[in-house]
Amino acid sequence: MRVVVTGSRQESAKEKASRAIAVEDFISGCLRWGVVISAAIITVGLAFLVVTGNTGYPAGFYPTSVSQVLLGVVKLKPFAVIDLGLLLLVATPMFRVAASIVAFVYDRDLPYVLITTFVLTMLILSLILGKAE
Amino acid sequence: MVALTNTTGILAVAVIAGMVGALLGLGGGIIIIPALTLGFGIDIRHAIGASVVSVIATSSGAAAAYIRDRITNIRIGMFLEVATTAGAITGAWLGGLISSRLLYIVFAIVLGYSTLAMFQRRNMELPEGVVPHHLARKLRLEGSYYDQALAQQVTYTSAGVYQGFGLMYGAGVISGLLGIGNGVFKVMAMDMFMKLPMKVSTATSNFMIGVTAAASAGIYFARGDINPAIGAPVALGVVIGATLGTRLMVRLRNATLRKVFVPVLLYVSVEMLLKGLKG
Numbered sequence: 001m002r003v004v005v006t007g008s009r010q011e012s013a014k015e016k017a018s019r020a021i022a023v024e025d026f027i028s029g030c031l032r033w034g035v036v037i038s039a040a041i042i043t044v045g046l047a048f049l050v051v052t053g054n055t056g057y058p059a060g061f062y063p064t065s066v067s068q069v070l071l072g073v074v075k076l077k078p079f080a081v082i083d084l085g086l087l088l089l090v091a092t093p094m095f096r097v098a099a100s101i102v103a104f105v106y107d108r109d110l111p112y113v114l115i116t117t118f119v120l121t122m123l124i125l126s127l128i129l130g131k132a133e
Numbered sequence: 134m135v136a137l138t139n140t141t142g143i144l145a146v147a148v149i150a151g152m153v154g155a156l157l158g159l160g161g162g163i164i165i166i167p168a169l170t171l172g173f174g175i176d177i178r179h180a181i182g183a184s185v186v187s188v189i190a191t192s193s194g195a196a197a198a199y200i201r202d203r204i205t206n207i208r209i210g211m212f213l214e215v216a217t218t219a220g221a222i223t224g225a226w227l228g229g230l231i232s233s234r235l236l237y238i239v240f241a242i243v244l245g246y247s248t249l250a251m252f253q254r255r256n257m258e259l260p261e262g263v264v265p266h267h268l269a270r271k272l273r274l275e276g277s278y279y280d281q282a283l284a285q286q287v288t289y290t291s292a293g294v295y296q297g298f299g300l301m302y303g304a305g306v307i308s309g310l311l312g313i314g315n316g317v318f319k320v321m322a323m324d325m326f327m328k329l330p331m332k333v334s335t336a337t338s339n340f341m342i343g344v345t346a347a348a349s350a351g352i353y354f355a356r357g358d359i360n361p362a363i364g365a366p367v368a369l370g371v372v373i374g375a376t377l378g379t380r381l382m383v384r385l386r387n388a389t390l391r392k393v394f395v396p397v398l399l400y401v402s403v404e405m406l407l408k409g410l411k412g
Contacts (some may be wrong), residue, residue: 022200023207024203028197035372039368042368050278065352083364089189094348097214099255100211116211119215124281126222129222
C-alpha cells in the first residue's frame with residue numbers, strides 16, 4: 001500500500017505513531033473477536049450438552065475432522081457445536097499472523113512484512129508436515 | 134467419557150491455569166496436565182490435547198488485553214517467531230536422530246542455571262544500563278509502556294538479540310522434538326538475554342505461544358486427542374482466568390512477577406531433569 005504524495009511532504013512523527021497504534025489495535029481486535037466468538041459457540045454447545053444430556057454421537061465417539069464437525073453442526077449435535085468453537089479458537093492465532101501481514105503492509109514496514117510472511121510460511125509448512133511442536 | 138459432574142471441576146482448574154498462564158507468559162500446561170491426570174483420572178493423551186487448547190486460549194485471551202495496554206511488543210514477538218517456527222520444523226525433522234533424554238538433561242541444566250540467575254535478580258524492578266544491540270534500532274525491537282504499578286512510562290530496548298534469537302531457535306527445536314510448551318524458554322530468552330522488562334517478556338511470550346501451539350493443534354484434533362467434553366470447560370475456564378490474570382498483572386510490580394516465576398522455573402527444570410534421567 002504505497003501512498004503517492006504529490007510534492008515532497010515529510011511524514012510527521014505523529015502520523016507514524018498513530019499508524020503504529022492502529023496496527024496494534026487491529027491485531028488486538030482480531031485476537032479478541034476470535035476468542036469472543038469461539039467462546040460464545042463453545043458455551044452454546046456446552047449448554048446444549050447439559051440441557052439435552054446427549055452428545056449427539058454414540059458413547060465415546062466425537063468428530064475428528066472438519067467435515068464431521070460441520071455435518072454435526074447442521075444437525076445441532078452438541079459435541080459438533082463445541083468442536084466448531086474449539087476449531088475457531090485454534091484458528092485464531094493463525095489468523096492473527098495472516099492479519100499481521102496486512103497490518104505491516106499498511107504500516108509500510110517492509111522488514112516485518114517479510115518476517116511475518118516467513119512465519120506464516122513456516123506455520124503452513126508445519127501443518128503440512130504435520131509434526132511441528 | 135467424562136461425567137458432566139466433572140465439568141465444573143475442570144472449569145475451576147482451567148480458571149486457575151488461565152490466570153497463572155496470563156501472569157507468567159506460559160500456556161498453563163504445567164497446571165492443566167497434572168490436574169487432569171491426577172485429579173480427574175483423565176488419560177495423558179487427552180490431558181495433552183486439553184493443554185493445547187489451554188495454551189491457545191491463554192495466548193489469544195491474554196495477548197488481546199496486553200497489546201491494547203501496549204505491554205506486548207508485537208515486533209519482538211514476530212521477530213522471535215521466525216526462530217521458534219523454524220526451530221519447530223527442524224525439531225520435527227531431527228525426530229529420531231537425537232536422544233530426547235540427552236536433550237531433556239541439557240535443557241534442564243540451562244533452565245537450572247536460569248533459575249539461579251533469576252533468583253539473584255529477584256528484586257530487580259527494571260533492567261538497568263542496557264546497551265542496545267545494533268539490530269534493536271534497525272528492527273524496532275524497542276518500545277515503551279505505561280506501568281500502572283510504578284505510575285510511570287517505561288522505555289526499553291533489546292540487548293543480546295543474537296543470544297535471544299538462538300535460545301528461541303533451541304526452544305523451537307525441543308518443542309518440535311519433545312512437544313513441551315516452551316513459554317518458560319521464551320520468557321527466559323527475553324528476560325535474561327534481551328534484557329526486556331519482565332512484564333514485556335511475559336506479555337510477549339503470551340502473544341507467541343498460541344502460534345506454536347496452533348500449528349500442532351490440527352494433528353491433536355485429527356488424532357482424537359481433543360475431547361470436546363474436556364476441551365469445552367478448559368477453553369471457557371482459561372479464557373475467564375486469562376482475563377482476570379491480565380487485570381492482575383498490570384497492577385503487579387516486575388519484581389513480584391520474578392518472585393512468582395522462580396519456583397515455576399525450578400519445578401520445570403527439576404521435572405525435565407527427572408525425565409532425562411529416568412528416560
